[in-house]
Amino acid sequence: MSKTNVTIPFFIPHLGCRHRCVFCNQVYTSNTNTPPNEDDIINKVELYLKNIKSSVQHVEIAFFGGSFTGLDTELQKKYLAIAHEYYSKKMIQGIRLSTRPDYINKPILHLLKEYTVTTIELGVQSFHDDVLKASNRGHTVDDTMNAIACIKNEGFNLIIQLMPGLPCDTSEKSIESAHIACKLQPNGVRIYPTIVIKDTGLSKLFIDGNYIPMTLEEAVALTARMYSIFTMNNIPVIRMGLHPFANDISSTILAGPYHPSFGYLVKSRYCRNQLQNMLHQAVANNGTSTRYIIELPALHAAEYLGPHRENIAFLQNRFYNSCIQYTIAKTLEPILYAL
Numbered sequence: 074m075s076k077t078n079v080t081i082p083f084f085i086p087h088l089g090c091r092h093r094c095v096f097c098n099q100v101y102t103s104n105t106n107t108p109p110n111e112d113d114i115i116n117k118v119e120l121y122l123k124n125i126k127s128s129v130q131h132v133e134i135a136f137f138g139g140s141f142t143g144l145d146t147e148l149q150k151k152y153l154a155i156a157h158e159y160y161s162k163k164m165i166q167g168i169r170l171s172t173r174p175d176y177i178n179k180p181i182l183h184l185l186k187e188y189t190v191t192t193i194e195l196g197v198q199s200f201h202d203d204v205l206k207a208s209n210r211g212h213t214v215d216d217t218m219n220a221i222a223c224i225k226n227e228g229f230n231l232i233i234q235l236m237p238g239l240p241c242d243t244s245e246k247s248i249e250s251a252h253i254a255c256k257l258q259p260n261g262v263r264i265y266p267t268i269v270i271k272d273t274g275l276s277k278l279f280i281d282g283n284y285i286p287m288t289l290e291e292a293v294a295l296t297a298r299m300y301s302i303f304t305m306n307n308i309p310v311i312r313m314g315l316h317p318f319a320n321d322i323s324s325t326i327l328a329g330p331y332h333p334s335f336g337y338l339v340k341s342r343y344c345r346n347q348l349q350n351m352l353h354q355a356v357a358n359n360g361t362s363t364r365y366i367i368e369l370p371a372l373h374a375a376e377y378l379g380p381h382r383e384n385i386a387f388l389q390n391r392f393y394n395s396c397i398q399y400t401i402a403k404t405l406e407p408i409l410y411a412l
């Protein structure tokens with residue numbers, strides 16, 4: 074399928090960060106040492122625009138990897154002026170940036186509005202103060218709530234970023250954070266299960282035996298539950314798992330549930346849970362001797378089947394008394410027939 078959205082990303086590693094969060098090393102995760110200068114930005118945007126396919130309908134310039142609104146105001150203006158120029162000429166359709174909750178207030182948002190910023194990604198991470206404190210975030214849940222209210226009042230698109238598995242976090246707290254995030258009605262969320270990156274506070278805690286990361290299985294299962302909560306509330310989950318921006322990101326990871334296809338694993342688990350629930354219900358209604366046929370949506374067949382058809386093997390094992398057949402069909406949702 075051709076891409077319809079393109080993001081032109083710029084990384085400003087740790088610029089504007091007055092705190093070093095315990096899990097963060099943007100130099101490693103973004104594979105960038107230095108922020109771009111004005112020429113770098115223009116050259117990269119021009120290159121992207123020259124190569125963009127006709128199927129693309131929405132292009133955004135995005136500033137990630139630091140706390141954009143914590144930058145010196147003159148530097149913010151320099152970056153935004155370039156992006157705004159492309160936006161005003163209708164060569165791009167959006168300007169996006171990521172920042173921290175305690176770097177949001179009305180004057181800051183008015184500046185962003187002046188330069189036609191469309192989307193703000195907020196590093197919320199958790200809606201629990203003890204988790205924020207243990208992660209050295211340097212802000213509170215109240216700061217987050219105030220920032221979100223301001224962003225929404227001023228009419229920006231809001232993306233909430235959450236990080237299950239931080240120090241002091243539990244599955245219950247992560248699930249609660251997902252429910253709270255839903256109530257705040259963001260335009261989308263990103264879920265980044267915590268990874269132990271080298272040369273971070275978390276790597277020291279891990280080495281000293283004071284932090285145990287989630288296993289991949291735990292992270293997939295928990296993120297699938299969070300994904301389900303957002304999906305049921307019609308909130309798009311635009312990313313799950315760390316983006317492998319670095320060529321060899323695995324060399325910068327000390328421990329934790331990193332997988333290059335983490336999002337696929339989570340969606341596949343979500344689909345497996347859905348099929349399992351359908352089968353539980355069907356077996357409860359019809360008994361085990363009935364034959365079942367399940368039509369799987371062709372568009373999402375890979376997620377429903379699972380990696381190496383693991384989901385089918387899992388369900389076969391769970392419902393070993395039942396005869397279940399799977400077919401791929403042009404349906405939007407799986408359909409179960411009891412014969």
Ligand code: SF4
Binds near residue numbers: 093196
């Ligand atoms: S998580 Fe955000 S605020 Fe914290 S150090 Fe990293 S870039 Fe800065």
